[in-house]
Amino acid sequence: MSVAIVGGGPAGMALALALHRQGIAAEILDARTRGAATADKRILALSHGARQILEGLGVWAAIPHTAITSIHVSHQGGLGRTKITAEDEGVPALGYVLAAGDLAASLDAALAQTDIVFRDHTRVDAPPEAALTVWAEGAVEADAAGAVARDYGQHAVICTAAADQPHAGRAWERFTPEGPIAALPMGGQGKEYAIVLTCAGAAAPTVAAMNDDAFRALLQGRFGRRVAFASVSSRFVFPLGLRYRKSAVAARQVWIGNAAQTLHPVAGQGFNLALRDIFELARTLADATDPGAPEVLARYAAARKLDRKGAMAFTDALVRLFSNDQPLLRHARGAGLLALDLLPPARHFVARRMMFGARGW
Numbered sequence: 001m002s003v004a005i006v007g008g009g010p011a012g013m014a015l016a017l018a019l020h021r022q023g024i025a026a027e028i029l030d031a032r033t034r035g036a037a038t039a040d041k042r043i044l045a046l047s048h049g050a051r052q053i054l055e056g057l058g059v060w061a062a063i064p065h066t067a068i069t070s071i072h073v074s075h076q077g078g079l080g081r082t083k084i085t086a087e088d089e090g091v092p093a094l095g096y097v098l099a100a101g102d103l104a105a106s107l108d109a110a111l112a113q114t115d116i117v118f119r120d121h122t123r124v125d126a127p128p129e130a131a132l133t134v135w136a137e138g139a140v141e142a143d144a145a146g147a148v149a150r151d152y153g154q155h156a157v158i159c160t161a162a163a164d165q166p167h168a169g170r171a172w173e174r175f176t177p178e179g180p181i182a183a184l185p186m187g188g189q190g191k192e193y194a195i196v197l198t199c200a201g202a203a204a205p206t207v208a209a210m211n212d213d214a215f216r217a218l219l220q221g222r223f224g225r226r227v228a229f230a231s232v233s234s235r236f237v238f239p240l241g242l243r244y245r246k247s248a249v250a251a252r253q254v255w256i257g258n259a260a261q262t263l264h265p266v267a268g269q270g271f272n273l274a275l276r277d278i279f280e281l282a283r284t285l286a287d288a289t290d291p292g293a294p295e296v297l298a299r300y301a302a303a304r305k306l307d308r309k310g311a312m313a314f315t316d317a318l319v320r321l322f323s324n325d326q327p328l329l330r331h332a333r334g335a336g337l338l339a340l341d342l343l344p345p346a347r348h349f350v351a352r353r354m355m356f357g358a359r360g361w
Contacts, residue, residue, distance in 0.1 A: 015134060057107075136259060244261035
């Protein structure tokens with residue numbers, strides 16, 4: 001009995017390959033032209049656990065990537081910071097920075113070596129005739145059945161920035177009252193970073209309209225002086241929020257990735273969580289006679305419950321705790337970061353959770 005995967009982006013293609021490796025017949029249905037996902041300009045931060053999943057699919061070696069060997073976490077306006085390193089965690093890298101389009105190209109090339117059917121220009125508005133329909137494209141709609149939506153009143157401003165010194169594989173997560181800023185190393189031992197700067201939704205049009213010099217000054221002022229930015233690229237802006245389906249399964253249907261839960265980009269958990277969805281779904285369906293049977297889907301939902309809820313709670317708590325300037329919380333944040341820095345077991349727990357999700361324990 002076949003599986004219909006709605007969505008030919010990275011999540012849908014990765015699932016098709018994962019099912020193929022389990023001997024499960026699947027086809028991809030996508031409204032766009034095949035290959036459209038290779039034009040995606042977004043930058044992804046994938047964890048060490050995500051790399052292991054992609055290696056298992058045979059696609060990792062072909063993806064250009066930059067290793068994150070350390071992460072520096074701090075907050076503006078107070079003492080306290082922590083540093084997580086790959087060496088301390090016993091892994092070659094904590095994560096990897098890569099272009100979403102390059103990931104899609106590697107997945108599509110791997111699909112081309114199989115007999116998996118990819119039906120492009122095929123719009124799907126209702127579950128097709130299949131034993132199981134997996135929705136693997138788009139975000140959770142606020143009015144979807146059983147959906148929960150939370151608006152943070154924030155927008156993300158995305159660009160790249162060149163620094164005056166090589167990044168040496170270090171990523172930066174800087175929390176400010178206006179929202180977090182992430183600077184992710186790009187290009188081997190180069191000087192370029194992928195920037196995700198959070199601002200209030202009401203300020204987004206003004207920030208988006210800034211010239212390069214004005215935006216670079218804004219970025220530098222909020223980030224601080226640990227890295228000096230020499231130039232910035234053009235920018236694009238999108239709103240931030242938390243949206244998720246209370247249940248990621250229904251009668252002969254499963255939602256994975258952003259179609260199941262759309263997270264704030266803080267800590268870079270979104271596509272990492274999607275890959276863990278894919279890994280577990282393929283494993284659950286491996287010995288199922290009927291992939292859409294209620295008991296099979298219930299087993300999958302139960303297996304993903306802890307990781308889904310944990311990732312959503314983790315990112316939501318970071319946004320709520322760090323995106324304000326209340327004095328008591330500012331001191332509590334500093335104390336928490338200092339505790340992580342002084343207590344290796346606590347720091348190890350956070351690192352493992354970010355790299356592997358709930359399956360890291």
